[in-house]
Amino acid sequence: MSKRRIWRKTPKEHPAGAALPDTVAPSELMEDSLSPSIAENRDVLKAVFRDCSDVAFRDIKTQHVTGMVVFIDGIVKAENLRDGALLPLLENLQNGSAACTPDNLEDSVLTLPQLSAVNTYSDVIEALLKGNATLFLEGFREALILDVKGGTRRGVEEPATEASIRGPREGFIESLGVNLGLLRFKIKSQHLKTINYTIGKQTKTNVVLTYLDGVASPDVIAEAKRRIEKIEIDGVLESAYIEELIEDDPYSPFPQMQYSERPDTISAQLLEGKFAIFVDGTPFVLTGPTVFWQFFQASEDYYERYLISNMIRWLRMIFLFLALYLPGLYIAVTTFHQDMLPTNLLLSVATARESIPFPALVEALIMEISFEALREAGVRLPKTVGQAVSILGALVIGQATVQAGIVSAPMVIVVSLTGIASFTIPRFNAAISIRMLRFPLMFMAGAFGLFGLMIGTMWIVTHMCGLRSFGVPYLSGLAPSNLSELKDVLIRVPWWKMNTRPTSVSRENSRRMEPGMEPTPPDPERQEG
Secondary structure, three states: OOOOOOEOOOOOOOOOOOOOOOOOOHHHEOOOEOOOOHHHHHHHHHHHOOOOOOEEEEEEEOOOOEEEEEEEOOOEOHHHHHHHHHHHHHHHHHHOOOOOOHHHHHHHHOOOOOEEEEOEHHHHHHHHHOOOEEEEEOOOOOEEEEOOEOOOOOOOOOOOOOOOOOOOOOOOOOOHHHHHHHHHHHOOOOOEEEEEEEEOOOOOEEEEEEEEOOOOOHHHHHHHHHHHHOOOOOOOOOHHHHHHHHOOOOOOOOOOOEEEOOHHHHHHHHHOOOEEEEEOOOOOEEEEOOOHHHHHOOHHHHOOOHHHHHHHHHHHHHHHHHHHHHHHHHHHHHHOOHHHOOHHHHHHHHHHOOOOOOOHHHHHHHHHHHHHHHHHHHHHOOHHHHHHHHHHHHHHHHHHHHHOOOOOHHHHHHHHHHHHHHHOOOOHHHHHHHHHHHHHHHHHHHHHOHHHHHHHHHHHHHHHHHOEEOOEEOEOEEEOEOOOHHHEOOOEOOHHHOOEOOOOOOOOOOEOOOOOOOOOOOOHHHHHO
8 A cells, every 4th residue: 555644743654554643633634545445544534533423434334345424413414315325325235236336326326416526535524524425435545425415404484584564485594505596596597606615714614605797797796706715714603704804894883785684685686786695504695785775775665666665765764864863963952952942842841851860961871771771682582571571661661760850751752763763774784883873973962062963974974975895885876976876775766767787886787677668558549459
């Protein structure tokens, strides 16, 4: 037998039958060819997976053939391994219908949809960690990788975080293969490209970049590839890891990538020339480049009639400003600009605040922090009691604080309206940003009144004008202005008018619909004829 090196730190030759060390890290293995001896292959793999009780070694011994199947229990689908590999193999061995070689097994015996042959230990270890099984045959330096990925994962169901009145009810799950399949069901095109990456030295998480070739901008896709390939981290457990490592401005309070667990939402983003990033183990898929306006657009905006969608979209915009400015505006008016209020309203507010020992700013902070704490408690508690605790807590605490003279009744109304307004924002990460910015605006209003609110607004707008998402301006559509993109920013025009894609994201294949698609009633003369 030829002498081979098995690990880097001990460059001594390792003859067959010699004892291996207690453990061998996968990173220490050389790109060595497998041994034709099953016993030696077993020793190497057991050294690599020392103290791994879930790694199973199944021996196959017949009169003519000796083999071994290795897999990790819990991440393989046992039915596929049994029906697609073990049973056909044993039946072939009993009947002797084909020679038991890796090539013959791959071509005419095993019935699994995906098979591949490898000849190095590193390839075998990588395949095992990804949920595959490996078949070794005595006397051959090749092993067959059996695609039997599986394990226990939840089934496809309606997304919990993006409920929709009208639209598809299926959502992504934690299985990368299922998620890509759901996307393929939506976009049946050979131009849908999927580029696979393995990120995480310990987790070895599969990450897939998807885009529509000929629709997405080549420059944007090249930049996305560069940022993903640059990532060096020990583990990726959720798509948020990727998001924070590839966004343009990590110090901005505004999200620069959108995430969704709805296949129809991701498909719509891809059709606009954007890309999506799938991460194995999470149902939340990232999309980019992202502009500010899409955080206030829900999927049913495109499934309902455009007049209804426009009314609801404008309602969201109004409540966006209420969620951001209402507490600060109340503080500024009651502290510095009382003359702006009508006399009756001013007297009512003054009467309500007469016995309050705190200034308006402290009063607002008490209520806002209490409201945020109740909201967080309602999220963290079990569903059966979370909503009841949050609602009862708000009612009891609000009533008690008013009766105790700690806060005034108008402040309770303001904070309640602010909380309701923040719930109208469809995207959770955008709603959090608005909630965060509300506090510095409250301090600015408490210090400088309406002038402070103007300074805060100028800072926010200036920051957003300079913000980019993969090179695309964050306020595209309005700044810089683009008449074609205004069709789906503050309003949504009918589908037959949205015949072009947003050119700020990609100028490739910008036409998405032929002109003249406006529906018209039938011609009466034609009907009579």
